[in-house]
Amino acid sequence: MHTHCQRSAPEAPDLFSAPLSLFSLLILRPEVQNVSLLPPNSSWHYSHIHTHTHTHCFSAKGSNFFYSKAEAAYISMPDLHLNDSLTPSLVLYSDLAAPPAGVPAKQAPPFGYNYPTMHPAYQQSPAPKPDPSPSHGGYNPPGYQPYSQVLTLVWDSESVGVSELEAETLRPMNLLQERNILPPKRAPPPEPNLSNDLRKVNCSPDTFRCTLTNIPQTQALLNKARLPLGLLLHPFRDLTQLPVITSNTIVRCRSCRTYINPFVSFLDQRRWKCNLCYRVNDVPDEFMYNPVTRSYGEPHKRPEVQNSTVEFIASSDYMLRPPQPAVYLFLLDVSHNAVESGYLNVFCQSLLDNLEKLPGDTRTHIGFVTFDSTVHFYNLQEGLSQPQMLVVSDIDDVFIPTHDSLLVNLKESKELVKDLLNALPGMFTHTRETQSALGPALQVAYKLMSPTGGRVSVFQTQLPTLGAGLLQSREDPNLRSSTKHLGPATDFYKKLALDCSGQQIGVDLFLLSSQYSDLATLACVSKYSAGGVFYYPSFHHIHNTAQRQKFQKDLQRYLTRKIGFEAVMRIRCTKGLSIHTFHGNFFVRSTDLLSLANVNPDSGFAVQMSIEESLADTSLACFQAALLYTSSKGKRRIRVHTLCLPVVSQLSEVFAGADIQAISCLLANMAIDRSISSSLSDARDALVNAVVDCLTAYRANGSNIQPSGLIAPAALRLFPLYVLALLKQKALRTGTSTRLDERVFSMCELKSQPLQQIMHMVHPDLYRIDNMTELAALHLNDSVIPQPPLLQLTAEKLTREGAFLMDCGSVMYLWVGKCCNEMFICDVLGFPNYASLPSNMTEIPELQTTYSERTRAFISWLLESRTFHPAFHVVKDDASTKTSFFQHLVEDRTESAFSYYEFLLHVQQQMSK
Template identity: 40%
Template sequence: MASPAEQLPPGWSAEWDATHQRYLFVENATGRTQWEPPAAGSEIPPQSSGSPPPAHHGKRRQYAAGQTQAYYGGQDTLSTTAPQYGQTPPSQLFTPGLAAVEGQFAQQQGPVTQQQQSPYYGAEPEYINAPQQPGYPQQPQMAQLADQFGQMNMGQKGLRLFTTNLLTAPPEPHELLRPPPDILLPPNASISPSPFANADPSYQRCTLNAIPNTNSLLNKSKIPLALVITPYRSLKEGDDQVPVVTDTVIARCRRCRTYINPYVQFIDGGNRWRCCMCSLSNEVPQLFDWDQVRNQPGDRWARAELNHSVVEFVAPTEYMVRPPQPAVYIFLIDVSHTAIQSGMVATATRTILENLDRIPDENSRTKVGIIAFDTSLYFFSLPAGGADSAMLVVSDIDDVFLPKPSDLLVNLSESRASIESLLGRLSDMFQDNHTIGSALGPALQAGFQLMSPIGGKIMVLSSSLPSVGVGALKNREDPKILGTAKESSLLQSATPFYKTFAIECSRAQVSVDMFLFSSGYQDVATLAYLPHYTAGQTYFYPAFNASRTEDAIKFAHEFGEVIAEPIMLEAVMRVRASKNLRMSSFHGNFFVRSTDLLAMPAVPQDLSYAIEVQIEDTITAPFVVFQTAVLHTTCYGERRIRVITSAVPISSNLSDIFASADQVAIATLLANKAVERSITHKLEDARDALFGKLVEILGAYKASMTAAGAGASAQLAISENLKMLPVLVLGLLKNVGIRQSSQIPPDLRAYAQALLTSLPSQLLIPYIYPTFYSLHNMAPEDDLFQCGTVGDQGVIMPLPLPLSSERLERHGLYLIEDGQTIFLWVGRDAVPQLMIDVFNLPSYDVLRGGKTTLPSLDNPFSQRVNAVIQKTREMRRGPYYPHLYIVKEDGEPALRLWALSCLIQDRADVLPSYQQFIGQLKDKVNGSSY
């Protein structure tokens, strides 16, 4: 009988592995395609000549990256030298396009011609088939992979497990652009065919997209089980709006209180529904089948809650303890000598004034109050209808009281004229203030007294260490203990006041945001407790000086965005899960009010939370459901419930567990756990725990999934979908918040830790694994797909490079960014034409390094570099506006080392390079028994 490969239609060819009875690949004249290996001897359905083989479900990824690389010639050009002008194929230019994800990075092209070459590049043209990265052996070719593929359970249902040898597979930045592993639910798990029936990972993602059926199986994998939730993520242009159910018909399970969702079952002729969490039968509300707007029968199958995993219900009165509160903002502004001299007060008041129209105030209910402070408190009476305001001074900070019963917290619309008048002259009122000191604690108490009957948000702008009154702090910065076991004491609160006050605030639905500006020590670790327990956020501007335009622009942009962003008010969040799953620990900015109820007086956009999950008993269901519910008041005065539902299959197969692991979610959880451990124990313990967890996962994979088992192995194996986890952990170990060093000021470390525990994954991953672009050799002007110009999907960005200084060339121009800072690295041999085009300077020698704003010049290259920088600032969610620093290769050593510290694959000080780190992991895994 002919092999199946001989039965292919005309125009198609294949390589058939007779030993293992499956295809190695199938292709036609237009290129390779995906094909499910048929069983031995099976018939191939007749097809018309040239038609493709039968397609699979569009969401399932058929080939992992390593396999695809082998098909395309065994080497991914992303791990080679950066492409030159004209070499970048279109599929590489759109991130994160599916073509790029599915292996087309390895397209081959001819050599660069002299015409294509960059005018800023050296004289020698380079080729796309560049040498392999130094220190890494060549990738295995097709023949070497045949045996490996035979061990992959190719015919088995579920996710396919592909093994990668970390010793021969250097990190590839584009791997982090891939979506998480597919969630392969059983047929008919959802009652809706909607593509939105399962939560988008930007709202809710699980560390495992196939959950073990027993706790022992989970322990065997060593992978932590947790949810990473961003319930109130911002929406950019083109994002789908969260559907809103406005008829106040809310169907919930009578026993477990789960909200109806796409994973329930309708029974009893559609009159009842069975809960997907606890299996209780519930009645379907009669109004489910009635359209109240049109007053006619409705289609239940069109209801948003049965088709969308993320949905918002308008809450009926029984969900309200009191009428929905208005949005309330109180600005506590430091007006001490330091704050005035730095220009902070003038910048802050101007920013508030410019953003008054952006403050959420749809129904003219929003209230605003302004309190200034140094060593005294300054209240401002803002009567409605006039432009006058009166200042009331309270010098008694030991027993804070409100000097007037009214007009201190006023309606924004009614008192608009007096608010504008005050903001316009507040800085001038204190310009001769020579008072040094800060009564921050009493100012907070005053703001709390003013706001506590309603709740809302206090925005604190402070330029110095609190020095008088309750909450006063002392400078405890001691260079001798930096880098020692005692350093973690500097990351703990110096006084219980800020934690106990934060819990009071949480009870009264008051949230606090901190904007800190000190040029000296400010004890960020202590002050960050306020936002941490009240669901706020900390922003830090060390050595702020508004006379530097860049400082003023960054603060004004971020402060303006925070003022203007919509927020959830008086919110509580609860996460429910199917039977035998329990939420065991919580990480993020909130206060845990009861065992599983998280209190969040205000939920800013794009704050992330990590919740660990425990398997209590054997799970017999084919899949489980997680549901996050956030009961809140919108800043527009409407009580709502946002519900986010995820369904995840159950597996008893360890290979499914590994193949489903989400490396981005795992890294997000580990960042939270590491910060928590560094505060409760020591920084060294946090680093050891990170390294130990990675060794455990690699050891478990080696013992269970490779032929080496418990013995020594020459490889360091991990599943393809986890190949970036080691470099993400290395990035965490080298992050300012965790890094071993005696040179990191405590304030910078504490602020980094605040970011590590609050950033959503989309912002956290570049923060621990920065982005690195080569700019001097972007495609030339006559290329159709030139980086820095606008394409179908916005500005076309260059390809990210691996984070190694091996990629830095002495004539090059590079961009390195981590979401908080942008570095523009200029090589010492940069040609004069590049200096003229980008900096409007005649040569490298006259270029000054440091914080800057890049000029926008009238030439294509300047416009494209500026477009890439602008896109870098805009492409991620959140209010952050990164500073731009010019770094000269032979410039200021401190700035140069700061930029190079982002290249985490290099060795730095006592910290290993990526290759050394992988070597340490291999030795540890081989020396351990599991």
């Protein structure tokens, strides 16, 4: 049954506090030339732009640095001490150099997906001889000679004081000559040059990673290297081993509040020196006892000092209120568009299947709100024979009809919840409502959840059209990359998110839409409340099997993964280092404190840093992230990660310790911010100039002899390739072919995903899998897992006789050539030949053949550490869907973007200016 609810004396809800802005920094030059990265034969669009910002400004060494101060209230947390003297610092990493001058030329013809690819620069030279192995394609630009010569540019490792290990990372490479720069497997992060004892206890790079594993001694040295200094964190990731410490006393530095860790020094049994501020502290009596060895008098052997990642059970000192229960509220779009997509069936069945697995305890609460042109509540109070629907039609002044029975104890009302989930898909089958009152639904969610906090899961299928937060379509096919459209159309969702964050409410958004829905605006509700965004374009439960399967698997993970409530995270660092910009989904309370209403194991964060004072007096720099949260069981916990890195005084050592994947991810975050605050062209120019500046610095400080070619140290050999891949990402590519919502979602992913996921997105892994053997295979748990080598992302590596797997992180493609071995097609895909393969195949069948077992074992191994299951597409060579596969071949030229070789020439040209 359902009831219409009205209220006689409506009161306008005062939901919004004053808007708060995130602490942000912009590095711009007063004059920026707007030049698209087009192939040499294409017409160059050239314009001269004067950039103006309303920010504070001062000049240093000829460059203008702009910054805006944070306007955010700080709420004190007893576990995370704020140093009041810490002030925002300025980025001294300049990422904008003079862009190229326009070169007018005839329009180049479209460059299609024919293969093997002939690079445009080779067309005046003899064609390279065909290579019999598709795994080793030729790459012979004009004037090419085999790289057997000794480069005249040499770093003298003895004179600059680097180890033998670092000397290899400094080996000069001519990128225009050395084609095969990809390692056979995805390269692990560089190991810091630490003693074995320190290396053993250092934080895992999967959790805590720095762009430079050798920290420059001064900001001047960092500026000289032209590399960004920053951290990438995955603080709440799933761990197989986590020391959990229950103690009456959590030992911390009395001055800077650093948690005791493996990198402190014990002066004697009773005193320890903080590794961040160097304060000498007393060792508490309780800390003298080691609960692991059950011995007394060995504080240096306690778990806190033997593990760089630990979790403390917090006392009442770390609570502002008693821990709240886990509360889950689901907001469901039930308009005609939503019903037609069929998502409601998939959602209800997934929640039914995972209801028992929702994180929580006997106090867990749950509730449901549906909406179209009105808002519907569901009374699930224990004792009712069936769920009761309550309809509120006054969306201009929406109110809650009853407070006691809409969020109910899951254990007590489980049968009513199941009844509702079974009934929901059929309740709106014949609806004619096409409107969407998302804003009012979010307002009532805020009111419902404010007393306790918790998680709101929003499922939306169209543009909000009624009530507060209504939006109008603003997608102009000719302006899909304009700054105006990349930002929100209204601040309604941001303000609501900030209110939610203040009440410890996190909002996750699932957008399942076949049309423009203004994700740039809607995503704000998740971005500022520490939520997540999930996007399923063209979702339909029947016509889009791949999206339906991905939605199902994403829900399985989403509903069952670990969750933390009422969280805050603070990052501390060695005296002399400072934090100035955060990236991710959160609200910034102060210069080093993030408010996270919800925290999940799939979110990543990035931090930009600078060096305010010389580190000459220390040989080690340390960073510590402390995450205080309430577990789904109602326990207050503190997860602490500590990273230790060496401090160096030589430029060569800075280059040797460069972590190119971490650098690329940090630059991606910076570029996303730049594209929204300034323009997409500025962001793209900044990325190119990051490569130009860095390689120019390396050349200028490596030798006085200037060889021909493009020289990079081995540690940075992939830098140009990764930047080119970033430029071809949906988030940052030029042109109008990328739908606006898809571009914005790609931006959201780059800003909130962990490093490993970002790198799969930016530079996918390509393997040939039709000829896999047991050579060099892994043998795990009685399974043989082949290890095919990584291939360059170019059509040169493809052959019509093969089958190639591309792992893009959130999606996988299996491209099958027209002349692929029929045995592979039969034994792996289950069809007799290529012609019989369907064009919409989205999974590999489980067949009892050696080929099938090898292939499935390899794919399962790739997915082993993956949290969300990727969509899977089998792509035929002659299918229209092959475009989605070929667009990831980032080394090839497209109609509006360089090939890898052309990009190297462009970088070389910019360096010579």
